Amino acid sequence: MSFQRILALLAKEFGQLFKDKKLLPLVFVAPVMQLVFLGYAASFDVKNISVVLCDQDKTEASRSLIEKFTNSGYFTIEYATDDYGSIQNYIDDNKVEMALVIPPKFGDDLAAKTPAKVQVLFDGSEGNTAAIGLAYVNQIIVQYSTKILVQDLGGRPLGGINAEVRAWYNPDLKSRNFMVPAVLVMILLITTMNLTSMAVVKEKEIGTLEQLMVTPIRPVELILGKLIPFVMIGFANATVVLLVMVFGFGIPIKGSVLLLFFLSLIFLLTTLGLGLFVSTISKTQQQAMMVGQFFILQPMMYLSGFAFPIDNMPVVLQIGSIAVPMRHFLIIVRSIVLKGIGLGPLLFPTAALLIMGVSILAASVVRFHKKLD
Amino acid sequence: MISIRHISKQFPSVTALDDVSLEIGEKEFFGLLGPNGAGKTTLMNLLVGYLSPEKGSITIGDQEVTRENLDIRNTIGFVPQSLALYDELSARANLEMFGKLFNLPHKLLSERINERLNAVGLYERRNDNVKTFSGGMKRRLNIIASLLHDPGVLLCDEPTVGVDPQSRNAIFDFLESLNAQGKTIIYTTHYMEEAERLCSRIAIIDHGKIIASGTSDELIDMLPYEETIIVAKNDSTMEHKAVLREFGTVIENDDHLLLKPGTGFALSKFFTRVEQEGMKYRWFELHRPTLEELFLHLTGRRLRD
Structure with a gap:
């Protein structure tokens, strides 16, 4: 060679x-x-999911739930409407990726200690955002529900499992x-x-x-x-x-x-x-x-x-x-x-x-x- | 001495060479004349060891040419039909690259590069990128790229394709000087004028077979006639057609008459008679048969059909 x-x-x-x-x-x-x-x-990180809010309750309880969403850092309320029928237009026109609907009597139901409902609608054409956003929504709702339960029990701690989750090598994921x-x-x-x-x-x-x-x-x-x-x-x-x-x-x-x-x-x-x-x-x-x-x-x-x-x-x-x-x-x-x-x-x-x-x-x-x- | 013995080469759809045998002497300028697709390039690729034949053998001196015999390539220079240069590099960089592939020592290579560049008039352009060169300059550079290792045999595969007449003449002069220095040259072309000018011996190849070979004169002698006389077509010559027929066969073409001399034809007697009949010398042109006519005679086709 x-x-x-x-x-x-x-x-x-x-x-x-x-x-x-x-x-x-x-x-x-x-x-x-x-x-x-x-x-x-x-x-693949999902942040600032744009939201149209339809708060038909307008009580302290509904505002408290909305605060949980906005403070999470994952959701930004871009629009607010009282007209439930207009929500589809916001999603169809790609103005928002999610709609949060809080029905009337949400606060009353919570006060009456009966299950309160909220509706969350996602634009499924953005599958990844919808899937991750859904997980965030569940997380916020669970935290909010737990807080109410704790209050109802007079501030006594709840039992159950408290998972200590850590992501090694990439802690912030x-x-x-x-x-x-x-x-x-x-x-x-x-x-x-x-x-x-x-x-x-x-x-x-x-x-x-x-x-x-x-x-x-x-x-x-x-x-x-x-x-x-x-x-x-x-x-x-x-x-x-x-x-x-x-x-x-x-x-x-x-x-x-x-x-x-x-x-x-x-x-x-x-x-x-x-x-x-x-x-x-x-x-x-x-x-x-x-x-x-x-x-x-x-x-x-x-x-x-x-x-x-x-x-x-x-x-x-x-x-x-x-x-x-x-x-x-x-x-x-x-x-x-x-x-x-x-x-x-x-x-x-x-x-x-x-x-x-x-x-x-x-x-x-x-x-x-x-x-x- | 180059011996090509019973070479055959088959490609999937065509027989490129069929039982070709040739002997080419040292220091000979040998021409391979034939139309496109006749098998000239295949024969060149076999001669340089780039292809292997199905049958037969080729030897240069006492060495057999094979794909595996890389040493023999030190004795052969090959000028391909298509330009094989790196346009982005300078003339000198191209030559250095090809020279180093022959393992030439740096100093010797440098001397050879300068010498060869001077010989083809490219020394002043040595540091210019090849892409700025004309077709003729690239051709000359391509030729000297194949000569850096000072081979005894130079194979030129239609090296004047796409070259202007001035550069073509410069290439002819350079190749003739190389031959005069003792290099054996094998030159393929489909231009009979090139073969006639350059080559001491010529083989005519068609459909992969050698159909004739010899010196230019020997080949022309294979025609059943020698010189013909082209006669201008005018009132006087048309009136004297019977006189012309005394000297051979007269063929009437659109713009001229063609006299094919018969047996016993003597040029002096013909012109004496022409003068006596009041015809002018300038109406007559002696036409020597060409290799083109020989090819037409042997194959029924023209070289560039």
Whole structure:
């Protein structure tokens, strides 16, 4: 093997990259933009649910309940109406996500110690907000009811269970803490897979691959020369993303940065292998981009637990997701960044990733070889 | 010596080469003339070891050309039909990259790059990006990229496609000088003028088979006639058609008469008679048969059909 040849290809790849004024920002600025957008926008936290209030009781009791809602921080009363019939318009016109209806005699029922009713209507077309909002509503109603019960019992404490709930590793349950490390995984996948496939297909398109193959270069040198630059770019991207994560979003890396980089290298075996594979089935750079986007990237994002919990998927997809490398690397990244754990508990995802990485890369190299024939 | 022995190459939908055999001597400028799709590029790809044949073998000197024999590529330079350059890089960066693939020492490579750039008139543009070059400049650069390792054999696959006449002539001069320096050149083209100008020997290829080979004169001799005389069509020549027929067959075309000389034709006697009949010399043009006509004669088609 000749290192001079590999270095010549490396110099060429970086020369092309740094002279390509369109690609360069795409490689280094786009990941940071994605991180910022996804870090702030891709949040599953639900706050400030807009509410139309229909208080038909207008008593101290109803005002007290309304106060519970507004003080929770989850709900903002945007509109108030006495006309129950107009509530549908507020929801249909997307002015509010929820309606809180307190019927007449709400206060009287409470005073008479008979069950009082309130009606809460959600816009179910925003399923996520509705589901989370519903949980908040139940929580507020239970707290309010408990307070009344305690008052009724003359201030004596109630029995029952008092759950001490703690969320470890992400005590405020901020979805940003969960999403930002995942963005690192996505960026590594996108940049390394797409750049590899497009760089190889570009050589085919402009005829230089044929010209390279009539020199004494060995196929292994050619493949290394094509892949190593994107490993380096992948690591540069990862470093930038981690810096923004730590200093921009204030999410510290609790575990070993070295371990994170080492395991990233194993993940890159799969992404580079997939990039090489895409290059063998694509004739143009556009094709490579589309194949990578629709047949690899998007299915991986849906099935890996990047955004949607795997436990909520049908069993078949849950089993299928075991074969998705991104699933295992997401576990690794989130575990190292948020939990600070070492390699021991990560042996299974690491082994799975290694087996998949070696298999995908080897199969792609063999296919690339055959395609050169 | 390059020996091509009974080479056949099959692609899924077409037989690209069918039992092709050729012997090409050292320092020869050998032409491979044929229409598009005749099998020229396939033969070049086999010669450089980029493709493997189903049957037959190719040797250069005492080494067999195979896909696995990477060493032999140090003795071959290949100029592909399509430009193979990195547009974003400078001329020098392109040459450095290709040169390093042949493991040339840095100093030697640097000297060769300067020398070759000077030889094709691109030294002043060495640091400019290739995308700013004209088609002809790119062609010249592509040719020298294949010469950095100083190969003994240069394979040129239609290297003048898309090149302006001035650059084409510069390329011809450069290739002729390389041949004069002792390089064996194999040159494919579908322009018979290029083959006639450059090549000491020519093989005509069609549908994957060599249908004729030899020097230009030897090939022309394969035609059943030699020179023809093109006669301007005017009142005088039309009146003297019977006189012209004394010297051979006269074919009347729209704008001229074509005289195919018969047996015993002598040019001096013909022109003496023409003068006696009051016809002017300038109405007559001696036409030497071309390889195009030979191809037409052998295949019934024109080279560029």
